[in-house]
Amino acid sequence: MFKKILIANRGEIAVRIVRTCQEMGIATVAVYSDADRQALHALSADEAVPIGPAEPSQSYLSIDRIVSAVKQTGAEAVHPGYGFLAENADFAARCEQEGIVFIGPPAEVIRSLGDKITARQIMQKSGVPIIPGMLEAAHDPAAWVARAEAIGFPLLIKASAGGGGKGMRIVLAPADLAEACRAASREAAAAFGDGTVYLEKFLPKSRHVEIQILADRKGHTIHLFERECSIQRRHQKIIEETPSPALTPALRAAMGRAAVAAARAAGYVNAGTVEFILDPEGRFYFLEVNTRLQVEHPITEMITGLDLVRHQIEIAAGRPLALTQEDVSRRGHAIECRIYAEDPEQNFMPSPGRIAFFQEPTGPGIRNDCGVYAGFEVPVEYDPILSKLVVHAETRELAIRRMIRALKSYAVLGVKTPIDFLLDVLASAPFQAGETYTDFIATHFADWAPERQALELAAVAYLADAMAPKARPAGRAAQAAHPGPWHTLKHWRL
Amino acid sequence: MDYKLKYNEETIALAVETAGDGRLSATLGDKKMDVAFERISENRMRLVVDGRQTLAFVAETSDGKIVMVDGRTFLLADERATGTRPRSGAASGPKLVTPPMPAVVTQILVAQGQTVEKGQGLLVVSAMKMDTILTAPFAGVVTRINVAEGEKVAPKQVLVDIEPSAADAAGEEAHNG
Numbered sequence: 001m002f003k004k005i006l007i008a009n010r011g012e013i014a015v016r017i018v019r020t021c022q023e024m025g026i027a028t029v030a031v032y033s034d035a036d037r038q039a040l041h042a043l044s045a046d047e048a049v050p051i052g053p054a055e056p057s058q059s060y061l062s063i064d065r066i067v068s069a070v071k072q073t074g075a076e077a078v079h080p081g082y083g084f085l086a087e088n089a090d091f092a093a094r095c096e097q098e099g100i101v102f103i104g105p106p107a108e109v110i111r112s113l114g115d116k117i118t119a120r121q122i123m124q125k126s127g128v129p130i131i132p133g134m135l136e137a138a139h140d141p142a143a144w145v146a147r148a149e150a151i152g153f154p155l156l157i158k159a160s161a162g163g164g165g166k167g168m169r170i171v172l173a174p175a176d177l178a179e180a181c182r183a184a185s186r187e188a189a190a191a192f193g194d195g196t197v198y199l200e201k202f203l204p205k206s207r208h209v210e211i212q213i214l215a216d217r218k219g220h221t222i223h224l225f226e227r228e229c230s231i232q233r234r235h236q237k238i239i240e241e242t243p244s245p246a247l248t249p250a251l252r253a254a255m256g257r258a259a260v261a262a263a264r265a266a267g268y269v270n271a272g273t274v275e276f277i278l279d280p281e282g283r284f285y286f287l288e289v290n291t292r293l294q295v296e297h298p299i300t301e302m303i304t305g306l307d308l309v310r311h312q313i314e315i316a317a318g319r320p321l322a323l324t325q326e327d328v329s330r331r332g333h334a335i336e337c338r339i340y341a342e343d344p345e346q347n348f349m350p351s352p353g354r355i356a357f358f359q360e361p362t363g364p365g366i367r368n369d370c371g372v373y374a375g376f377e378v379p380v381e382y383d384p385i386l387s388k389l390v391v392h393a394e395t396r397e398l399a400i401r402r403m404i405r406a407l408k409s410y411a412v413l414g415v416k417t418p419i420d421f422l423l424d425v426l427a428s429a430p431f432q433a434g435e436t437y438t439d440f441i442a443t444h445f446a447d448w449a450p451e452r453q454a455l456e457l458a459a460v461a462y463l464a465d466a467m468a469p470k471a472r473p474a475g476r477a478a479q480a481a482h483p484g485p486w487h488t489l490k491h492w493r494l
Numbered sequence: 495m496d497y498k499l500k501y502n503e504e505t506i507a508l509a510v511e512t513a514g515d516g517r518l519s520a521t522l523g524d525k526k527m528d529v530a531f532e533r534i535s536e537n538r539m540r541l542v543v544d545g546r547q548t549l550a551f552v553a554e555t556s557d558g559k560i561v562m563v564d565g566r567t568f569l570l571a572d573e574r575a576t577g578t579r580p581r582s583g584a585a586s587g588p589k590l591v592t593p594p595m596p597a598v599v600t601q602i603l604v605a606q607g608q609t610v611e612k613g614q615g616l617l618v619v620s621a622m623k624m625d626t627i628l629t630a631p632f633a634g635v636v637t638r639i640n641v642a643e644g645e646k647v648a649p650k651q652v653l654v655d656i657e658p659s660a661a662d663a664a665g666e667e668a669h670n671g
Contacts, residue, residue: 055644341622350622352596356553356560357537380596380646384622408565413537413553420566454566456527457543459499459506460520461550461561462570464531464539467512471536 001317002026002076002101007045008066009081012371012387013293014041017079020309029073031066033059035379040371047073054381060084063091070100077101077316079309083383086292087114087163103316105269105291113266113289117160117198123286126265128258131277131285133200141178144199148177151201157181159188160196165235167191170202203279205437208232208287209244210275211259212300214311215268216321223256224300224308225330227273230436231425233348238418239425240296241335242303245396245434246278255284262286271297271312295338295388298369302334302392333399334392337407337422341384344421344448352380356414361406365392365399368410378415386412396434400426420450498573500558505573589631591654592647597621599645599653608636609659616654619647634658 005021006029007014014030018041021028030045035054042048049069052059059065061084070078078100080086086104093107104110113119117137120130134147137160148155148171157180159167167188169180181197189195207230215221228244229237247255259274266289273294275287297308306328315321342348358374370387372378378386391406393399407423425431430444437443499506512518519528530542539550541563551562558571597619604616610630618627638655641647 346594349626350595350624352621356555357551359551380598380621382622410565411551411562413551413560413562413567414555417567423565450568451566454564455501455506455568456522456525457541457548457563458550458561458566458568458570459501459508459522460518460527460529460543461539461541461548461552461563462499462559463497463508463510463518463520464529464541464550465533465552465559465561466572467514467518468516468531468533468539470533 002313004029004073004075005077005079005103005313006031006049006066006070006073006075007041007079007081008060008085009079009083010036010039010041010060010371010382012041012369012385013081013083013295015044015371016369017081017309018044020307020313023307024310024313026313029069029075031060031069033381035381038376040373040376049073054379056084056381060382063088063094066091067094067098067100070098075100077103077313079103079312080292082292082295087290089114101316103270103312105272106267109267109269110291113291115160116158116162116288117196119266119288120286122265123262126261128262128265128286129284131200131203131287134198137196137198139196141181144177144181145174147199148174151199154202154204155199156202157184157197157199159184159192159194160198161192161194162188167197168235203277203285204439205280207244207246207278207436208237208275208438209247209255209278209284210273210290210294211255212294212297212308213259213263213268213272213274214308214315214321214323215263215270215272216315217269217318218320219264220321221260221263221268222321222323222325222328223259224304224306224328226252226255227294227296227299228436229296230438231431231440232438233441237296238338238340239335239422240299241333241396241399242299243330243333244278245436246282248282251282251284258284258286262289270315271308295385296336298367298388298390299334299336302367302390303330303332304328305331332392332394333396334390335399335403336388336390337403337426338385339387339389339410339412339417339419341378341386341415342418343416344418345416345450348418350380350384351416352378352384353415354378355412357411358413359409359411360387361389361409363406363409365402366390366406367392386415386417397432400432421445421448424448424451500571500573501568506570590650590652591616591628591631591656592650592652593619593621593628594626594649595621596646596648597626599641599643599647600625602639602641602643603627604636604639604654606636606639610634610636610656617641628653630656632656632658 004027007017018028028045030042030048031051032042033054051065085091089107089111092102095102154172157169167184169184171180185195185197209226209228212224226244227242229240231239262274273290276284278284341351343351354377360368367390372386391402393402495510497508509521517530532540541548553560561568600620601618612633614630615627634656637657641653
């Protein structure tokens with residue numbers, strides 16, 4: 001087993017990886033940019049190495065700086081977390097060249113699955129259902145029109161190198177096709193350095209259901225059931241749950257088998273996620289493979305009792321998977337809410353700033369994977385995720401109630417968060433009925449405004465706070481107010 | 495004593511009586527609440543309102559006091575403290591080129607001396623991986639660019655000065671009159 005691992009990431013995911021390493025007796029190295037000198041992840045590891053300016057391209061995205069931090073500290077392996085370099089095939093290849101173990105799949109697997117057209121070809125060859133659409137790149141309008149007619153409208157333009165909704169367009173009518181293709185291609189070229197786009201059928205009423213997989217170096221591959229992640233804003237997930245309210249046991253088994261087949265077809269190693277679109281008739285289609293630890297992995301950990309980061313590290317160290325498919329079982333229901341620094345009243349606009357007060361929820365079945373603390377200045381340079389609040393309970397209904405209780409006791413003052421918004425989503429009839437489709441927020445919460453019922457109570461709290469004198473702890477005065485044992489006992493002699 | 499608290503665009507008027515013994519009674523419209531209160535720490539207040547206990551969390555900011563009760567968070571400000579300031583947003587806000595949130599300037603799209611149309615993109619700011627284009631609030635000439643690419647900027651900071659064109663200024667006066 002490794003003696004030391006460097007975590008090439010920041011925030012809550014870096015903190016989460018450090019915790020498993022500590023439990024495994026592995027020393028940890030954190031890296032931090034100038035903006036993150038006092039970030040929780042930098043304070044959590046055994047060593048912390050500065051890697052450059054706040055600008056991601058000069059720190060967390062700089063392969064040279066990460067590699068030199070590995071050399072400098074003598075770490076044997078790198079865990080990339082999610083985002084940043086996690087799905088960067090060049091980084092994985094560089095690690096392989098430098099004799100550093102990359103905790104993830106081989107560089108070539110990342111490369112082929114990162115190209116969506118190639119991934120679709122792999123899946124089609126191995127019999128995994130794909131969304132009807134193109135299997136090759138096309139660069140001229142005549143080819144787009146011909147293919148669009150075969151696919152039918154509405155259709156979706158996607159960037160082959162894409163992700164995160166960039167270079168994506170929904171086209172409703174043939175007249176809009178050429179211009180939309182050109183715009184998507186420009187956007188993709190700017191974001192990914194590759195303007196290749198392709199067309200596939202757009203499935204308006206659908207769910208996003210993904211299967212977690214684990215594969216060892218010998219090709220032994222299992223799945224750890226599904227996660228439903230249909231509640232999204234700007235094509236980014238904000239609530240995830242498992243099991244999916246839409247899956248029957250037969251459908252779950254079929255999707256699990258398809259995910260394992262997809263992983264085998266791609267030569268997959270380590271933890272990964274096979275994403276599917278599920279239509280209302282129960283037909284599912286391959287979407288993409290995420291070749292990394294997923295943001296929402298904790299809900300799978302809650303229902304299976306497995307530590308995915310531990311399995312990632314063991315697989316990377318060359319150990320065979322100790323689990324068979326039959327060993328894996330699930331229990332209860334888990335939900336995750338992503339707590340971002342953002343303003344749900346202003347179209348989820350980022351809301352960086354200083355956290356003035358912070359109190360995390362606690363209690364039975366509650367887990368909060370968190371990367372911040374009171375007094376921390378949330379930087380403007382990075383993804384606005386503060387924490388992931390996760391609950392586990394016996395049933396979906398009880399998990400929803402538990403999440404509502406947890407959210408109500410989660411105090412984040414100083415930056416805006418979607419906590420109020422999430423409370424209303426969880427309490428809503430369509431969410432409770434499991435009617436969770438990817439258009440959920442647009443359909444049910446487009447004109448959301450904060451609940452006002454507690455406003456009068458808040459006004460009273462304002463007055464009470466203004467009237468109750470505040471202690472002014474200042475140096476010695478504060479010590480006198482709360483004398484410790486060393487003060488009160490100083491005249492004692494034994 | 496009367497308080498006027500501002501919440502977004504509305505005013506909450508409260509008549510408050512207190513004996514200074516950790517109790518107060520507040521009247522909002524026709525509703526009266528008897529409240530016992532106690533400070534637990536700088537950011538925590540215990541409230542007992544008409545017999546029901548609640549823990550409230552509070553934090554002071556430059557814009558007012560953030561209050562969280564029953565899982566809901568509100569930004570409240572004393573109108574006396576804010577009353578003399580120009581109302582943000584309504585009059586001055588949309589006329590200034592200022593970022594909606596703390597951000598980094600990633601691209602400047604215009605040059606000093608350049609004539610711009612209303613709605614034309616002036617610069618791109620980025621916060622937490624999201625790009626926002628700031629546009630000209632009216633037609634005119636760029637008289638000064640106050641920032642450089644890569645610079646950190648905050649709301650209320652004016653990033654670009656624009657001298658309104660004559661036609662636009664006249665229209666504006668007519669509108670104000």
